[in-house]
Amino acid sequence: MSSTLRSANWFGKKGKDGFIYRAWMKNQGIPSHEFKGKPVIGICNTWSELTPCNAHFRELAESIKHGIYEAGGFPVEFPVMSLGETLMKPTAMLYRNLVSMDVEESIRANPLDAVVLLCGCDKTTPALVMGACSVNIPTIVVSGGPMLTGKYKGQNIGTSDLWRFDNANRSGEMSDEEFEFAEGCMARSKGHCAVMGTASSMACMIESLGLSLPGNAAIPAADSRRKVLAHMSGQRIVAMVNEQLTPSQILNKQAFENAIITNAAIGGSTNFVIHLMAIAGRVGVPLNMDDFDRLSANIPLIANLQPSGKHFMEDLFYAGGLPAVLKELDVFLHKDVITVNGKTMQQNYTDAICYNSDVISTVAAPFNPQSGVVVLKGNLCPDGAVLKPSAATPALLQHSGKAVVFENIEDYKARIDIEDLEVDETSILVLKNVGPKGYPGMPEVGNMGLPKKLLDKGITDMVRISDGRMSGTGFGTVVLHVSPEAAVGSVFALVQSGDIIHLDVHARTLQLQVSDEELQRRKLMWQSPVQMAARGYVQLYQQHVQQAHLGADLDFLQGSSGSEVSRDSH
Incomplete structure (x- = not known):
């Protein structure tokens, strides 16, 4: 069997090469028979x-x-x-x-x-x-x-509750002391x-x-x-x-x-x-x-x-x-x-058994008929965007509203809670330049926290759109992975506050209701916000990363490897 093993090209060799390969491994206390086939x-x-x-x-x-x-x-x-x-x-x-x-x-x-x-x-x-x-x-x-499962004040909790706790803390419903206490209850x-x-x-x-x-x-x-x-x-x-x-x-x-x-x-x-x-x-x-x-x-x-x-x-x-x-x-x-x-x-x-139908329901009587990941297309995302309907608010799956645009995550953090932010519950929050090239790295910031003044009114969900991702523990009516991303000069880069956006999950569409002529005018004025890294892996990443709809891999790593290469020619 040893002749068919890839490792035989190292440990099966005779002479000085085999000597070196085996001898240096033996300094860990490995006996000779471990190297024999x-x-x-x-x-x-x-x-x-x-x-x-x-x-x-x-x-x-x-x-x-x-x-x-x-x-x-x-x-x-x-x-x-x-x-x-x-x-x-x-x-x-x-x-x-x-x-x-x-x-x-x-x-x-x-x-x-x-x-x-x-x-x-x-x-x-x-x-x-x-x-x-x-x-x-x-x-x-x-x-x-x-x-x-986490345990907090007699309740089961998990990472998804972090978003609820954060909203409650920001709105004053949960004290800082309670918030800190929950930290020790979640990851136990x-x-x-x-x-x-x-x-x-x-x-x-x-x-x-x-x-x-x-x-x-x-x-x-x-x-x-x-x-x-x-x-x-x-x-x-x-x-x-x-x-x-x-x-x-x-x-x-x-x-x-x-x-x-x-x-x-x-x-x-x-x-x-x-x-x-x-x-x-x-x-x-x-x-x-x-x-x-x-x-x-x-x-x-x-x-x-x-x-x-x-x-x-x-x-x-x-x-x-x-x-x-x-x-x-x-x-x-x-x-x-x-x-x-x-x-x-x-x-x-074949021999699997369901022991709790409240946890695993049947296809005939499902927990929720809404499932999966919906792929949206439209002038705002010609290569696609995704939304998880099971985690969304049904009433918002078909919605039109005015865009409230944040040019980047720093802009969002600086303005989301200011009192004079022009936003109401019908608005659509838009976060740009958090895609693969623009951030770089496509962070999990797409499920933007809602403005404090809306949280104070009891609003718990809004339509949110970004070219970034969100944590799998997150929820809400959140459109993610908009492709092409804003950083490459797509239509998404041209959205301005006050523009009307129409989301129709049932029709699988996401449309910016702005004329082609106006978009062309904006495109002529657009300047890339991307700052290229000066060196190292991050520069390599920005130069070669693909868009979200292709998996955000590096372009030179795509494709089947064909035959395995051992690289042991020395």
């Missing part, structure tokens, strides 16, 4: 104390190692840049593509026969998958799992957000793509069964080497369509769109924005989870996990696609 399994670990969601990954890595050893493999753990959503500035999204490059090059440059991706916090999951599938060696994903265990935010949406995306073992998405981080799944994933990756089961055999168009259908049914994050598009771009699967609307159109929301519902990821696990959701979606899914355990998608959920 065993598959070398990399554990790509995004552990970091600056990424609180992933801070327990050292424990999970040990469980993975136990499984690899048990199955006859040789585990080697290696780090890559870790993205902490809560701490990184200007935004973790700026560095998603950089991490994907880190992962790809770390795999290519080292003697690895397969890789286990250990990820959790929002951007670590798509980044690691983008990098690994660009190399195309056997790959399995182990998610970190959601934290336990290891793991990522307890709601169906982006991190949990990414874990569900991975499982519905077939890149993880069944049940991976919902097991809480603090539950011992998360370690058991990590152990079993370590076992399974060794078998995948023997079978040469690679991402290119799993990630076909049908797998991507299954993921889109699943995301609709669980009320997943709008960030799902941009990350799935980026992964599809890496493996050369033709996917476009219209696919998300088309495939979501007839899928009801059957997972009653925040922010679109009331329950939490912990509840989803107790109710049967994602396999129970997939079983309910059986009529919609491509059942025969292969997954990392060698079984079909349908085989993985």
